[in-house]
Amino acid sequence: MSLFLTQLMNGIGNGAVYASLALALVLIFRTTGILNFAQGEMALYSTYLFWYFTDRGLPVVVAILAAMALSFIGGALVERVVIRPVEHSSPLVLVIVTIGLFLALNSIVQVQFGSDIKTNLPRAYPKHTWRPGNVQISADTLVLVGMLAVVCVLLYLLFQRTKIGLAMRAVASSSESARLSGVPVGQMLMFGWGLAAALGALAGVLVIPQIGLQASSMQSILVFSFAAAALGGFDSPVGAVVGGLIVGVAEALTTQYVHALNGIVLIVPFGLILGVLMVRPQGLFGRRTVERV
Amino acid sequence: MVLLSVEDLLVTFGGVVAIADLSFTLDEGQICALIGPNGAGKTTLFNCVSRLYEPKSGRITFDGHELLRMPAYRIARLGIARTFQNLALFPALSVTDNVLVGGYAQGKVNAKRRAEARDILERLSLDHLADRPAVGLPYGTLKRIEIARALAGRPRLLMLDEPAAGLTHSEVDELSELVRALRDEFHLSVLLVEHHMAMVMSISDKVVVLDFGGKIAEGTPEETRANPRVVEAYLGAPAS
Numbered sequence: 001m002s003l004f005l006t007q008l009m010n011g012i013g014n015g016a017v018y019a020s021l022a023l024a025l026v027l028i029f030r031t032t033g034i035l036n037f038a039q040g041e042m043a044l045y046s047t048y049l050f051w052y053f054t055d056r057g058l059p060v061v062v063a064i065l066a067a068m069a070l071s072f073i074g075g076a077l078v079e080r081v082v083i084r085p086v087e088h089s090s091p092l093v094l095v096i097v098t099i100g101l102f103l104a105l106n107s108i109v110q111v112q113f114g115s116d117i118k119t120n121l122p123r124a125y126p127k128h129t130w131r132p133g134n135v136q137i138s139a140d141t142l143v144l145v146g147m148l149a150v151v152c153v154l155l156y157l158l159f160q161r162t163k164i165g166l167a168m169r170a171v172a173s174s175s176e177s178a179r180l181s182g183v184p185v186g187q188m189l190m191f192g193w194g195l196a197a198a199l200g201a202l203a204g205v206l207v208i209p210q211i212g213l214q215a216s217s218m219q220s221i222l223v224f225s226f227a228a229a230a231l232g233g234f235d236s237p238v239g240a241v242v243g244g245l246i247v248g249v250a251e252a253l254t255t256q257y258v259h260a261l262n263g264i265v266l267i268v269p270f271g272l273i274l275g276v277l278m279v280r281p282q283g284l285f286g287r288r289t290v291e292r293v
Numbered sequence: 294m295v296l297l298s299v300e301d302l303l304v305t306f307g308g309v310v311a312i313a314d315l316s317f318t319l320d321e322g323q324i325c326a327l328i329g330p331n332g333a334g335k336t337t338l339f340n341c342v343s344r345l346y347e348p349k350s351g352r353i354t355f356d357g358h359e360l361l362r363m364p365a366y367r368i369a370r371l372g373i374a375r376t377f378q379n380l381a382l383f384p385a386l387s388v389t390d391n392v393l394v395g396g397y398a399q400g401k402v403n404a405k406r407r408a409e410a411r412d413i414l415e416r417l418s419l420d421h422l423a424d425r426p427a428v429g430l431p432y433g434t435l436k437r438i439e440i441a442r443a444l445a446g447r448p449r450l451l452m453l454d455e456p457a458a459g460l461t462h463s464e465v466d467e468l469s470e471l472v473r474a475l476r477d478e479f480h481l482s483v484l485l486v487e488h489h490m491a492m493v494m495s496i497s498d499k500v501v502v503l504d505f506g507g508k509i510a511e512g513t514p515e516e517t518r519a520n521p522r523v524v525e526a527y528l529g530a531p532a533s
Contacts, residue, residue: 163402170394173383180343180381182369182398182446 002134007252013141014224015248016148020203021225022232022240023151024196029234030172031192032079032087034094038101039200040222042078044215045105046071046201047208048113051121060124064205068198075197076190083193084186110215118213124206144206151199152241168192220266224251227269230276233286242284247272296321296482297342297450302351304337304506311337312348313506319450319499324476324483326493328517329503330526335486336378337506339452342484343375344368355450370398374443375452378486380435384428388419388438391427395442413441416478417471432459440471444479451481457489465489469496494518502526 021039028036036042046067053063078101086097128139159165170178171188179185208217228247232239247269254261254268261267276283297319304312312334319325327335340346342353344365353360358371374395383391392410393402400406414420417437422430427438436456443451453472457465469492476483487493493500494514502510502517504526510517517523 163397166390166393166402167397169386169390170383170397173385174381176345177381177383178394179365180345180369180375181394181442182366183394184366 003256004253005133005135006137007256008249009135009137009141011249011252012245013138013144013248014207014251015228015245016141016144017203017207017221017244018224018228018247019148019241019244020151020199021221022228022244023155023237024199024203025225025229026232026234026237026240027192027196027199029229031168032083032189033091034083034098035234036196037095037098037222038078038105039196040218040225041102041105041109042071042075042197043200043204044208044218045074045109046197047204047213047217048109050201050205051118051213052113054122055120060122064124064202067205068201071197071201072194074194076194078197079190079193080186084189087189106215115215121209121213123209140210147202147206148241148244151202152237155237164188164191223266224248224269227272229283230273231283233283235287236283236285239283239285294321295319296323296356297484298352298354299338300352300354302338302341302353303349304334304341304346305349311506312341312503315351315503315506315508317501317508317511319482319484321449321482322476322480323498324472324485324496325499325501326485326487326497327501327503328487328490328493329509332505333503334506335503336454338503339375339454339484339486342368342373342452369446369448372447372449373452374446374448374450376436376439376443376454376456378454378458380432380439382427382435382438382442385426387424387426388414388430388441389423391438392441392445395445396447398446410445413444417441433461433464436460440475444475447479449480449482450484451475451479452484452486454486455488456485457487457492465492468492472496 021043024039025036028034028039049070050063050067053066054060058066082097082101086093125139125143130137159169167178167183168188168191170181170183171185175185204218207221211217224247225244228243229240230243231246232241232243250272251265251268255265295318299318300316302312302315315334315338327338329335337346341348342360344360344363348361355371355373360368383394386394389410392413393406396406396410411420411423414423417440419434419437419441422434427435430438440456456472457468460468472483472485473496475481485493485497497514500512500514500517501508502523509522509526510520
């Protein structure tokens, strides 16, 4: 039983990472209708920035904030420079553009920072494990879950209580009407991409120190996050969080109890995506879109 | 005083001329109706003023500003708001939020702005729906929400695109009353596209008649009704 609970806690910790990256995916999908395959590599780049700053001697917290701020600017620039010129193209074109961005960022980090594994990433908090009963709860889990909770509250306040949040919801609901009501839609889209990039940066700097930083660090995490967003529904922030936690727990329990899948745990998110697409394509919390013909 | 002036406007889609050398003016405080058969270019004109369509040539000035030199989102800030023939609300947002977005150009969303939004909803008898999402509400209600959203931008010019379409007879009478009352209460000028002739004739100060993208008549409701070219456009030429 305590083993089960320990794995459950680990799963929830990982799930918090998938949830925050899934939130970033949902943020971009809701405002621009784009599945951003480059989301993981954007977070990867942010984490390299974090590594670079700490390597130059900046305190950890300052380095995190600096990486998030630069990621915000970078995300906004990506929207303006890469996405805007093709925003009215077919979904296929947009998918290819974000995959191109994925490959480009992945190559850039290797050229810019080297392709070796960086293991000297400082931690933002000490390593510690609590043992209430026989259950093990690591500081990683608590920090990740706490981070997710704070992010959710901040995003809720942003979207429900501020003018910019209102404008972003309006753009997500109908960008043409928003423009006619005087909302500068382009600026809102840049803001949305910036926000998603900063969110991904936060997830990256918290999770990558546990697994080591290299060019492929974010790839399996991105697959799990996509599964989370698909499970929860790509247009639902609540769905992203619930989906992320479910995927994290499913991963941890599969690793522990289904030995046949050792080493190929990625089958879990792929199976979930497939299952969701067959049974409930809009996801658990997504809204079914009805198109008028 | 002239508030909106359209000069020599030419709009083409490929080889099709949608508006041909159209000129007219709207005075401050006026209710001006644009009428004409389907395809005459009425909604096209609205879309030019909203900066959705790019005219080939011509000028549109509003209170001294050249509209055709501005991006779409700046139009609302100048004081021009509109409603749509096919509703264009934000279905996922609550009725109050829809109205608040309409006032986007007015600055911060604070208690004062929320109070204004509440007042507008009350004025249009929508206050009981304030927290409902717009999706799923009846058609006539959605049309009033669109007017509420437009009013939240404190417009000087309100453009209504077929506000009476799809409404029942009694609703149309109410709407006519409402448009006149709102004009006086909110110090508006109104540009109206409408097929419902009884409404047009009862509330307009001025009527501009379009046919095939060109203006064929302009004047008071009485003058245009008596104009033979207008009768011809609507009913066809008499057999001789």
